[in-house]
Amino acid sequence: xxxxxxxxxxxISSSKVHGYQYLEFVANDINVLLRKNNVSTILxxxxxxxxxxxxxxxxxxxxxxxxxxxxxxxxxxxxINAVQKAEAxxxxxxxxxxxxxxxxxxxxxxxxxxxxxxxxxxxxxxxxGTNVATRSIHTTNDMPITYPPTFDALKLVPFNINPxxxxxxPTSVHxxxxxxxxxxxxxxxxxxxxxxxxxxxxxLEIKGCKAMxxxxxxxxxxxxxxxxxxxxxxxxxxxxxxxxxxxxKNKNN
Amino acid sequence: xxxxxxxxxxxISSSKVHGYQYLEFVANDINVLLRKNNVSTILxxxxxxxxxxxxxxxxxxxxxxxxxxxxxxxxxxxxINAVQKAEAxxxxxxxxxxxxxxxxxxxxxxxxxxxxxxxxxxxxxxxxGTNVATRSIHTTNDMPITYPPTFDALKLVPFNINPxxxxxxPTSVHxxxxxxxxxxxxxxxxxxxxxxxxxxxxxLEIKGCKAMxxxxxxxxxxxxxxxxxxxxxxxxxxxxxxxxxxxxKNKNN
Numbered sequence: 001x002x003x004x005x006x007x008x009x010x011x012i013s014s015s016k017v018h019g020y021q022y023l024e025f026v027a028n029d030i031n032v033l034l035r036k037n038n039v040s041t042i043l044x045x046x047x048x049x050x051x052x053x054x055x056x057x058x059x060x061x062x063x064x065x066x067x068x069x070x071x072x073x074x075x076x077x078x079x080i081n082a083v084q085k086a087e088a089x090x091x092x093x094x095x096x097x098x099x100x101x102x103x104x105x106x107x108x109x110x111x112x113x114x115x116x117x118x119x120x121x122x123x124x125x126x127x128x129g130t131n132v133a134t135r136s137i138h139t140t141n142d143m144p145i146t147y148p149p150t151f152d153a154l155k156l157v158p159f160n161i162n163p164x165x166x167x168x169x170p171t172s173v174h175x176x177x178x179x180x181x182x183x184x185x186x187x188x189x190x191x192x193x194x195x196x197x198x199x200x201x202x203x204l205e206i207k208g209c210k211a212m213x214x215x216x217x218x219x220x221x222x223x224x225x226x227x228x229x230x231x232x233x234x235x236x237x238x239x240x241x242x243x244x245x246x247x248x249k250n251k252n253n
Numbered sequence: 254x255x256x257x258x259x260x261x262x263x264x265i266s267s268s269k270v271h272g273y274q275y276l277e278f279v280a281n282d283i284n285v286l287l288r289k290n291n292v293s294t295i296l297x298x299x300x301x302x303x304x305x306x307x308x309x310x311x312x313x314x315x316x317x318x319x320x321x322x323x324x325x326x327x328x329x330x331x332x333i334n335a336v337q338k339a340e341a342x343x344x345x346x347x348x349x350x351x352x353x354x355x356x357x358x359x360x361x362x363x364x365x366x367x368x369x370x371x372x373x374x375x376x377x378x379x380x381x382g383t384n385v386a387t388r389s390i391h392t393t394n395d396m397p398i399t400y401p402p403t404f405d406a407l408k409l410v411p412f413n414i415n416p417x418x419x420x421x422x423p424t425s426v427h428x429x430x431x432x433x434x435x436x437x438x439x440x441x442x443x444x445x446x447x448x449x450x451x452x453x454x455x456x457l458e459i460k461g462c463k464a465m466x467x468x469x470x471x472x473x474x475x476x477x478x479x480x481x482x483x484x485x486x487x488x489x490x491x492x493x494x495x496x497x498x499x500x501x502k503n504k505n506n
Contacts, residue, residue: 018426050441095438097397138398141429144350145391145439147404164429173271175453176394176417185348186398188303200428 005246006120008033009156009206011133013163013198013215015093015126022062023126026203029214031066033122034088041069043086047102048094048128059092083111086121093127093163096140100132101148113154117246123156127163130198134161138186139195141179157206158193158244160186165197165220180220180228187224194240195222202233209248211237258461258499259373261286262409264386265456266416266468268346268379275315276379279456282467284319286375287341294322296339300355301347301381312345336364339374346380346416349393353385354401366407370499376409380416383451387414391439392448394432410459411446411497413439418450418473433473433481440477447493448475455486462501464490 010033015023023030034042042063046055056072063070070090076082083089089112091099103109115121125133131140132153139160168178177185183195198204202215213219213235221229221237231237241248263286268276276283287295295316299308309325316323323343329335336342342365344352356362368374378386384393385406392413421431430438436448451457455468466472466488474482474490484490494501 014428016428018428050438098438098442139396141396143392143394143435143439144397144404145435145442145445151397151400164427166427166429174417174419175267175269175271176419182348182396182398185303185351186396189351189398192398 005117005208005248007117007156007206007208007246008037008120008122009116009133010122010124010203011130011157011161011198011206012124012126012203013130013165014200017201020201022058024062025201025215027062027066029203029205030124033124034068037088037120037122039068039087039122041071042088042090042124043073043082044070045073045089045091045099045103045108045129046094047073048092048096048099050098055092055094059090079106079108080111083108083115086115088122088124089115090124091126091129091132093129095145096128096131096137096142097144097146097148099128100137100151100153101146103132103154104149109154113156116154116156130161130163133157135159135193138189138192139183155245157211157240158242159240160193160195161204162195162197165199180222183222187222192224194224196220196237196240197222204237206241209238209241209246211241213237258370258501260370260376260409260459260461260499261290261373262369262376262378262386262459263456264383264410264414264451264459265377265379266383266418266451267453270454273454275311277315278454278468280315280319282456282458283377286377287321290341290373290375292321292340292375294324295341295343295377296326296335297323298326298342298344298352298356298361298382299347300326301345301349301352303351308345308347312343332359332361333364336361336368339368341375341377342368343377344379344382344385346382348398349381349384349390349395350397350399350401352381353390353404353406354399356385356407357402362407366409369407369409383414383416386410388412388446391442391445392436408498410464410493411495412493413446413448414457415448415450418452433475436475440475445477447477449473449490449493450475457490459494462491462494462499464494466490 052074197220199217305327450473452470
């Protein structure tokens with residue numbers, strides 16, 4: 001790994017947001033990141049859904065609107081080579097377990113990690129694609145429809161994210177756990193670290209050792225042993241980026 | 254395994270139901286089952302929550318009201334022996350991943366299975382305790398806070414259950430998957446079988462090769478390749494019990 005921290009990530013809570021087209025609410029930030037890196041073609045990884053071709057079609061149109069070509073990794077005979085040549089990587093949402101298992105099955109974890117952390121290839125993730133970018137998939141909302149070889153994920157950042165974060169509905173009579181209760185159960189585990197709950201319509205922008213909260217909503221941060229805390233959009237969350245992944249020193253809030 | 258099918262299960266969607274005390278709505282059926290088997294003490298397995306003693310306290314009071322003593326398996330030095338001597342077993346809700354992992358860590362899967370399927374020891378499960386009674390935990394709603402050695406579960410029945418089943422909220426603007434969408438993603442997997450979605454306040458009563466839906470709500474059955482189908486409380490669902498677990502022949506609906 002190079003001495004400096006060159007990663008460039010947009011970790012988006014969800015591609016679909018009420019009142020917007022697919023990824024529309026974040027299109028400007030995507031465009032700025034890709035232009036800066038002279039990207040013309042994005043490598044799309046559709047493993048979170050069953051029908052890769054249909055998923056690729058869904059994704060191609062919104063990216064074409066802002067001037068980018070999208071190629072599906074499943075169209076390549078050699079997925080590892082496709083990642084090695086990629087100008088930018090986008091992993092979309094669906095089922096996180098299916099996505100992570102397929103990344104392992106195709107031996108893509110190390111090569112994606114190297115491309116993003118060492119070579120600075122822009123990484124876009126939404127929903128499941130955001131979950132797999134983090135430390136582990138321990139805080140996905142998805143159903144465990146298939147068994148991956150581990151819950152460890154790409155580790156592009158050293159903490160966890162809960163995408164589609166939702167507050168409890170005070171009118172609900174349903175007795176299933178709230179999202180906060182589920183995350184607090186995770187924090188009880190000895191292996192747990194910080195979890196950022198990002199609401200639909202917001203995202204985390206990460207450049208090297210800097211992490212900024214973007215979008216229309218606040219995010220809720222859960223840290224073992226501390227009270228959950230809300231952060232406004234525009235907050236600097238770089239303190240979540242310690243030296244476990246890149247060599248970042250900004251440990252304090 | 255004995256030639257006949259002697260299992261006796263109550264697989265409850267949730268212990269908590271709006272408007273009722275803990276397990277109150279199903280207390281009569283629990284009482285009938287335990288009386289018939291001359292049970293005086295229930296072995297409680299609290300592994301789905303972190304604080305076993307506190308969980309045991311929660312459970313002891315409602316069972317005391319209907320005349321039963323409850324002992325926690327964590328109070329025994331030898332959990333396997335506790336299962337071997339148990340008059341009845343109750344596994345409560347919480348986090349399904351933590352529960353299943355702890356059952357494997359304590360080498361309890363085979364002994365519980367043998368006690369229930371061979372010896373006819375009554376089994377009560379609610380929520381996570383219902384999930385682990387089935388084929389696998391592939392259709393739990395819980396967050397994967399810890400990594401069990403497999404998603405295979407007790408296999409006391411040859412199908413899956415989704416507890417706390419909920420219908421989509423037509424007023425919601427949240428874009429996370431609905432429960433039905435999540436289950437349909439599971440059905441896309443080659444290893445998937447039938448999934449019964451049981452709403453809060455309902456349960457499945459299983460005696461040998463007979464399965465009846467009980468409680469206040471309909472249940473929704475998902476079968477690969479078929480349209481989801483609703484069943485009224487009181488429906489005979491014995492067709493879900495084929496010869497994979499007990500030697501049941503009632504394969505048709």
